[in-house]
Amino acid sequence: MSETTQVLPAVPADANDETTVVPAVEPPFRPSRAGWTARGVVWAALAWVVLALPLNILSPFEVGVTDVDVASLAVIYAIGALSLNVLLGYCGQISLGHQAFVGVGAFASAYIVTNLQLSFFLAVGVAALFGAVQAVLLGAVSLRLTGLYFALVTLAYGSFAQETLFGITSLTGGEGGKPAPRPDFFTSGYRYYYLCLGFLALVLWIDWRLTASKAGRAMAALRENPRVASSYGIDVRAYILVAFAVSGLFAGVAGSLVAHHDEVIVPSSFDFRLALLFVLMTVVGGLRSRTGVVLGAVFFALLEEGALVSMFGLEGFFEGLLGLPTEFVSLVVGPILLVLTLTLYPGGIGQQVAPIRLWLTGHRFDRHAGRVDDVEVTDVRA
Amino acid sequence: MSVLEISNLTIRFGGITALNDVSLRAGEWEIVGIIGPNGAGKTTLFNCITGFYQPTAGRVAYRGRDITGLPVHKRTALGIGRTFQNVGLVKNATVRENLATAQHLQVSYDPWAGIAGGPTTFGEERRIRERSHLILELLDLRHVGEERVADLPYGVLKKVEIAAVLATDPDLLLLDEPGSGMGPEEAHALGDTLLELRQQFGLSIVMIDHHVPLVTRVSDYVYCLNFGEVLAEGKPDDVRRHPEVARAYLGTEPEPDPASEPEPEPDPTPTLVGGTL
């Protein structure tokens, strides 16, 4: 194909000449047939990893029950991280006591199934509701404080919840723990994993609809510029509370699932370390990126449980060479990743994965897609 | 009944009286201009009208209704739209997202229904997408729809802001220096746009600007503010030629306008009858 360049005669400049150049609007990109096939294959592989691999369907690997339990936990953590993402990512409110939201849901659910002998699914719903109510109460407090001071309140609330609220032994069973049996059909590890996946799908749906609807847009606007948001007709205070409510809902669900996952829960599980873990998952995962947050949660869950280390045979490296027992690897790796994310890769895992994600949804593969310039955990009032 | 009626508005910040006993009105489909040197209190006045500031004394009424205590978002719901001096848009969102956000009140579904993903949501979302499209077409901004606001040049942003405020479906448009950063031709084109918008949408407009030719051309009535007080008001030409106004801006008397110079007075000293000496 030869390239012909024509040199057009110069157009004489005219004082009244108003030429507005309207750039051509390109037709939207459509992948070719080969492109679609390639994407289809990757989708199928992903579906296999999520759905079939843990259950040893069509798989050369042998996945034991404990591994499936770890996978379930990863899914539950993903729900918890999505919960914090609504607060931290969508609304810019920092919560260092998020483990309390989850814990309240956990104990509520355990109580309903054990003490009240009611159905698990009802328990999940009530746990979600408790999570939401508690979150809204804190949200009301946040309306009066700037972000930094609110962070302190959440910190204090977290330890208050763990020591006082979860210390009410008549409700929470004290140090012996509170039993939380799994629902009848889902007692096996494999089935429980599917149950958790189902709830994750539900949570992802709601999160998607949130961001695609007026509530999500309202939050995005008020996070950056509350004045402009109000002048668009958005009741800023009301939507901050909505964000807290949704966050609490998700956290309650995660709490219920984790309670019945462990089958016995103790207050000490819901400590400050869990709060920091959630922050790590969301920030390193990539704020406001659903994919990133889920991947971040899965990563840290697997790291916490030692699964990642054993999968890649790195025990020798960590325990032998560095003298770092597997259970503490996440404590060292986590902060490093956090600082890297904050300073160098603000979009976190979500940003790294964005080109692939966009490609999978039918866009052209663009290495620089999903560029994020700064973490933007903004509370403009701070 | 006037669309906007401000009576004896006063606001004090600590020791400073930013506005002192300001009264202003805008009638149906009127374009009212507000001029005055920097620091005169023009944006403060807008902030009181829109609800960002609470006045110390005085009253703001919209179509006869006292809105002095109403929060900002409720005033938008009534039909008051506003642009900002530093371009009020959500910078990290795209133009289209800004327009969608601006149509917050136009969307009929309940926010919780939206979160749950109820059936009406999808239809409504499509409807406001189309409405955004129309507004962008109207202002010739279709090609920047998917651009992030933070990446766009200032001149385009001014237009985008107008698109966004139109998306809120206002009755009364408060424009804070829409012509800032524009040269004479652009300002002239802006004036045309404003007149057209008034026509098409049946808007009343109150406009702050420093482009005196622009304000004079499009306004039906002009107020000049200085040091928080109304210095002069009236028809655009009258205000423009008012000596106080010129002194406020320039510190000097205005150049006498040759066309309006009165006939030189006849010399009262008597001359000799019968011709010159």
Added chain:
Amino acid sequence: MSGLGQELGVAIVTGLLQGCVYALVALGIVLVFRASGVFNFAQAEFGTTGLFAAYAALTLWGWSYTWAIVFGLGVAVAMGLLTERLVVHPLRNASRVTVLVGTAGVALAAIGIQFWQFNETLIMTMPRIVDSLFLVPVIGAPVTVQQLITLGVLIVASVMLALFFRSPAGLTIQAAQQEPTAAELVGISVRRVSMLTWAMAALLGGLAGILSGPNLTFTAGFLSFGAGRALLPGFMAAVLAGMRSMPGAVAGGLTVGVVEQMGTLSMMIEVPGARAMLLFGFLLVVLMVKPHGIFVPRAAATA
């Protein structure tokens, strides 16, 4: 003396002494906030790190107590400088909440390193500087000389800080915080000021940790001195000081110490986690009623 009265007396005395530690932490927090506008969530970990370093020097390597303290403080200061370099400086243009998350990450890293190095040792103790205890007459509250030393160090530190901020160097710090560009233009290196501030804050944190460590057994983890115990009370004290006032931080620290001790009264035995509840409640009340702090000199309150 009646039972409750005696209990109150003991609680108040213990609270005041414990509050000295919180005051030291709070001084560091206020210092950093005044200089960089940052909530430093790693402040308490400066203490734990210093403490563990001193412990290692003293118990594991057999150094003398003095040198162990010096080493501990040195490590704490190094940690402060590292925080400034790795987190605060790169994020200087980011929102303050982002920097908060960054410092929380530093705290977590410090805890991780503590686990890494010390996970073998379940119970660690450190001898006191002077191992002596006496009872306050009438009230019968136990007071260790270590605690009195802590009080003394606090007084000295407060006085020195007060003098420092009146000195040209102190004014330089404030200038750099309030108007960094203008400060640069008159020749103040904002960078060096920042490093100096963090070094000082880390020193204060380190003192808090090293001086209070001997009063308890500690172990690597979230429950020992740092994030678990001293962070929240330290911040609450700083809030009482309006995040601005040095003497306010001292008063705040003592107050929080006393409030916390109220959780040990026998009437509170029924309440689980009384300490956490009191701290949470107190923080809420203060922030709702007097968000600008209580122990704030009038001039600063209007600033």
